Amino acid sequence: MNWKEIEEKWQKRWFESKIFESNPDPSRPKFFITVAYPYPNMPQHIGHARTYSLADAYARYKRMRGYNVLFPMGFHYTGTPILAQSKRIQANDKELIEQFKSLGVDEETIKTFVLPLNIAKYFHRDLKLGMQEMGYSIDWRREFTTIDPPYNKFIEWQFYKLKEKGYITRGSHPVGWCPSCKNPVGQHDTKGDLEPEIGEFTAIKFIFNDAYLPTATLRPETIFGVTNIWINPKAEYLEVLLNNEKMIISEKAFEKLKYQFTKLEFIKRIKGSDLIGKYAINPVNGNKVPILPADFVDPDNATGIVMSVPAHAPYDMLAILDLKKDPKGISSEILSSINPIPIIETPNMSTIPTIEIIEKFGIKNQLDSKAEEATKELYMKEFHFGKMLSSTGKYSGMPVSKARDEVKKDLIESNKAFKLYEIINGPIYCRCGSKIIVNILSDQWFINYGDPEWKKITKEHLNNMNIIPNELKKEFENVIDWLKEKACARRAGLGTLLPWDKEWIIESLSDSTIYMAYYTIARIINEEKIDPSLLIPQVFDYVFLGKELTSCVGIKKEILEAMRREFLYYYPLDSRHSGRDLIPNHLTFFIFNHVAIFPKELWPKQIVVNGSVLMEGKKMSKSLGNIIPLRKAIRDYGADVIRVSVLSTSELLQDADFSPSLAENIKSRLEEFYEFALKYANAPQLNKEALDDIDKWILSRTQRIIEQITISMEALRVREVIQNILYIFPQEINWYIKRKNNNPNESVMKYIMEILIKLLAPFAPHLCEELWEKYGNNNFVSIEKWPEIDESLINIKLEASEEYLRNVINDTSEIIKITEIKPSKIYYCVAPKWKWDIYLKVIQLIEEGIDPKLIIREIMKDKEIRTKGEAIVKFINSILSLIISMPKDYRRRILNIGIINEAEILKTDFISRYFNAQVYVGEAFEEVPKKKIEQAIPMRPAIYIV
RNA sequence: GCGGGGAUAGCCAAGUCAGGUCAAAGGCGCAAGGUUCAGGACCUUGUGGCGUAGGCCUUCGUGGGUUCAAAUCCCACUCCCCGCACCA
Structure with a gap:
């Protein structure tokens, strides 16, 4: 059979007959289904096909159940990765160019990618063609991109609404930052696609003459165990004025802290070696401690000054042991005065656990790589099981995990310490080559998902929603609980400008939360070519919230009323589909925003979540080069084959494993189905009067399969559906044929196959349309009635006899x-x-x-x-x-x-x-x-x- | 750490919520037979162990428990995967 021919034939007919275009029809129930729109920065691949194919199969199923189904699609241009890619193309980045080439983009096209919009447009087209070639039953009249001016207007309206409700806040926020690009960096902006991780250090201000030595630590509770301070003798240090206080920090620290503190001035240079041998005072207990040299101190980490707690930090203990072997000019008097001060007790560990752990790991000195591992283990154990000893005053007896926060809070409140941020998985480099640092944006805009009242109603609505699969409801609940303020705008990228502060662009996870509503009016906006400047907030207030229009807005009243009608017909959204990676952000934001903006009766009803697609057991990734572009896969195997492949190998939540051999397998199975069905295309209609017991038996079994598949379909257990149609039920048919001595009643076979064709149609629509036509029908199976159980054909007794x-x-x-x-x-x-x-x-x-x-x-x-x-x-x-x-x-x-x-x-x-x-x-x-x-x-x- | 998911025969993967027709669907792989000039494809059969009568024994991460009965329920443990944000 010629798949390509069949696919093109039916795609053309569907398009011409407009059967997937949906208009409001009050006489029919509607079903509104949407999938997360794609980001057009790379070709569509097999992975995308899962969510979309699932949603499409569901849309097709609901259509056959008699619903007026609306299944639209848009394209999410918003964001920065496209910008980053474009920059790399401008810089003639070989790696990226090769990647694009390997994904089938031709050289001439890649050249045009110096303009970000060209990337978006190119892949937009690729994605759309892919969807059409897959036979998705989308109403394309409602298509839009998120940088279309009318959409911008819609997002502006949304943000005004959030602001009115008090959900928009402003404050400071640490971000990974490239000092030369002067921009925040995300994963896609870094070399090797590393995500910068920001850690919060506590810098404790040891008193040093008229200045302070801020020692940066992740374990402020160990301040009570400090025996000395470490300085790297080879590093450059500076005396600076930080918030009007004299401090000594490393030169590298100075460069970075400029981004975290506005009041930071240079005073003079100091050599690290000049500090050594002098004393500083612990601000907590007044202890006088010496300043000593250590090689492990990284001047490029935090302040470049470290407090030494040899009882609990392996590095500190090792450095002291090293120093005792090679004093480097430090007097033996000082060295002998340094004794570890235990301040934490941990079950099953000695009083000075560092000695124990150094022995256990067999670590030689402070530059030994095993020291890192030992540190991790000890920190972990002490954090979870350790308790503060009596020498720690008011923290005595407290679990370490609690003491850490308490000590930190107290130190900062009494101005004995301050917070600072550092990249903790560094060094990480921007694609431009600069090292990533932490910058504090002081005027960042947030959506406050931490608002308790908002959380509460969101959670209440979650409980009224249908979540498929149901196990995920708990996960959603947790996400709602821990969501806090979400930075909702940034300085660069494509998108909608924040309407009251045009320096900012609304970020992509924030401009994609309620756009399902926009689909309902997008058709009218597109067809009537409405001037975007007329789409002022009052218009959306009327269309979406039903508020009276007080002034003339320049759009015809009939048009506005049509928009309102269309919105009210399709809303609320019946089913929202996406991959499970969007649970902790998009899908939850989606509920939050609907609850905030729309009246209760228009809140979404259902979320469907599916796992991703693996390629021969491995995650698909650019670096592995195992991404198959969808359009290539369609050419190789056919759309129906891909659809069935990605939906039949695993349950909803599991990752599906795709492979060429799987596709070949499915292909031959579908072809077999086709050939087999064809045999009975011209058989006579079923005559219920002329049946023997075996005929009656298989007809009864057929009713069971209808029942079972319908139940599975409602719960979107599509794997079960396909398995039943393609593998399990055919075994029953085989038995039937055998029982009939290889002479099946052809009219019975025709009846059964007609049902199977319908049941399979949501998954392999092209194949089924073709068969449906061969079966002598001149309508579309896509809009045929879903099979119903014929009670008169059920015969329990015969089923039992046959069994x-x-x-x-x-x-x-x-x-x-x-x-x-x-x-x-x-x-x-x-x-x-x-x-x-x-x-x-x-x-x-x-x-x-x-x-x-x-x-x-x-x-x-x-x-x-x-x-x-x-x-x-x-x-x-x-x-x-x-x-x-x-x-x-x-x-x-x-x-x-x-x-x-x-x-x-x-x-x-x-x-x-x-x-x-x-x-x-x-x-x-x-x-x-x-x-x-x-x-x-x-x-x-x-x-x-x- | 916090949160979520998982561990089933050579591999993939159902079954677990509602315990019983479960030696455990289906697929892949493998083996034998059929078809074929051959290969592939396809069809049939087999695929934990033992067994000359439809049976018995052992098995669903590990160890306990509940029950007439446990892959399924309860308790403890081990190991694996994913998310934790400004990034789509």
Whole structure:
């Protein structure tokens, strides 16, 4: 079959017939479904296909269920990565150019990428074509980008709303910063794509003559254990004025702290070596401590001055031991006066744990790489299990984890220390080559997701929402709990200007929270070509909030009313789809913002989250070079194959594993389905009057599959759906064909295949349309009615009979296999009626909840039965444990069906054909040993083979 | 650290919420047979161990417990993955 031809044919027809364009229709229920719009900075790949294919399959399913489905799409231009990429292209960055090339972008196009907008436009087109080639049922009339002027107006309105509610705040905020680009840096701006991590240090002000030595630490609680101060003798230090106080810090620190403190002035240079041997005073306890040299001190980390706590910091202990071996001019008097001061006790650790841990790791000196590991281990243990000793005054007895915060707070409040920030996973370099530092932005705008009242209503609404899969609800709850202020604007990038402070551009996670509402009016804005300058806040107040329009706004009243109608028809949003990586940000912001801005009845109803796609078990990444561009994959395998591949290998939340061999497999499976279905395309319509039991059986099974798939579909367990259609149910069909001696009733087959085509249509729409047409229909299967169960075709008794037959055949095969008999005669001795009576009676009693131990007594109450005596007891004993271990509904089904005429079922020449042997069915045969005959129980005839 | 998810046969992956038809779906791989000039594809069968009668034994990360019955419920432990923000 020619996939490409079929795909193009149906995509064209769908487009021409406009069946996926949705307009308000009050006579039909609507279903509004959206997916997180993509960021157009690289080609669409298989990974994207999962979320979109899932949403599309869902949209198609809902459409077949009779909903007026709106499934729109937009493009998220907002943000800085495109800018960063463009800069790299300008700089002729080979790596990026190669990456683009390997993803199929031609050289000429890459040249145009010197303009950021060209990147966005190029990939916008790529993404859109990819979506169309995948056959997504999108209403393209509503398309927009987030830099379209009308969208900007919409975002401005949103921000005015947030501001009115008091959810916008302003304050200072530390960010990773490139001093030469003069911009905050994100992961995509750094060499090697490293995310700068910012740590908060406490700088404790040791008194040194008329100045301070600020020692920077992550463990302020160890201030009580300080024995000395470390300085790097090779480093340059400066005397500076910081917030009007004289301090000594390293030269490197001075350069960086300029970005964190506005009042910082140079006074004079000091050599590190000049400080050595002098004394400083611990501001907490007044202890006089010497200043000593140490090589491990990094002048480029924090202040370049370190306090020494040899009892609890391995580096400090090591440096002291090193110094005792090689004093470097320090007097033995000073060195001998330095004794570790324990201030923390930790279970299972000695009083001076550093000695213990140095021995354990076998560390030689302060430059030994193992010191880092030892430090981590000791810090971790002390933090979790340590308690402050009595020598720490008011903190005595406190767990270290608590003391750390307390000491820090107290020191800062009493002006004995101050906070400073440093990159703790550094050094990290900007793509321009400069080292990343911390800058404090003092006038940063935030959305205050920490607002307790806002949190509360958001959480309340979360509880009313349907989250698929449900396990994630808890995760959402936690995210709502710990969200704080979120910086919502930045200085560079594409996007909407903050309307009241045009120096700032609204950041991408903040301009994408309520845009689903914009889709409802985007069609009108696009078609009427509304002048964006007319889209003032009052317009949106009217359209979205129903506020009276007080003044003339320059847009025709009918148009405004149409927008309002359209919004009210589609809102609230019925289903929001994205990958699970968006839970801690976008999806939660989405709930927050809806709750803040819209009236309660318009809050979103459902969120659907799916896992990502792996490539042959590995994460897809540019560096691994294992990204398959979607459009290439479509050419290689076909759209339906990709759709089914990414949706059928794993459950919703799991990562799906894609591979070429999987795709090949799915491809042949789908082709098989197609060829198979084609055989019955011209068969006559089903005639319910002319059916035998086997026909009736498969028709009954077909109703079950409809039921099961519909349930799975509602819960979006799409893997289950596809598995059932493509693998599990076909086994039933095979059995049916076998039972019919390879002569299936063609009208039955046609009926079944029509149903399967419909059930598969949301997943493989092109294939199914083609088949649907071949089946003689001249409408689209995409908008056909989803199959419904035909109760008249359900036959429990036949299903049970067939299951019985299969079990007997299985048992027979088992015996043949073990005994290695080549069967010529098979005898089936079915259970006599009295056994059936007792069997059902026992099940009945167990169902009534009678203690199994009392069953025999209960049955024996019947005089009739008692006459049989011994045989009865033996029989009951043989079936009792079997019956007890049956599932409840299985027992009920047996009671419901009652006695099955086993002999009649087994008297079919199917069995003798199957085993190529003579088959005898009855209650007893002379040829069969008595003992064997006695073994028969209902549903399990005695089998004797010779 | 805080939060979330997970551990099932050679591999992938269902089953766990609602304990019982569970030696445990389905796929891949492997083996045998069929078809084929051959390869591929396809079809059938098998794929924990033992067994000349449909059975028995062991198994669902480890160790306990509840129950007539545990992959499933409870407790403890070990290991793995992901997120923690200004970045889409």
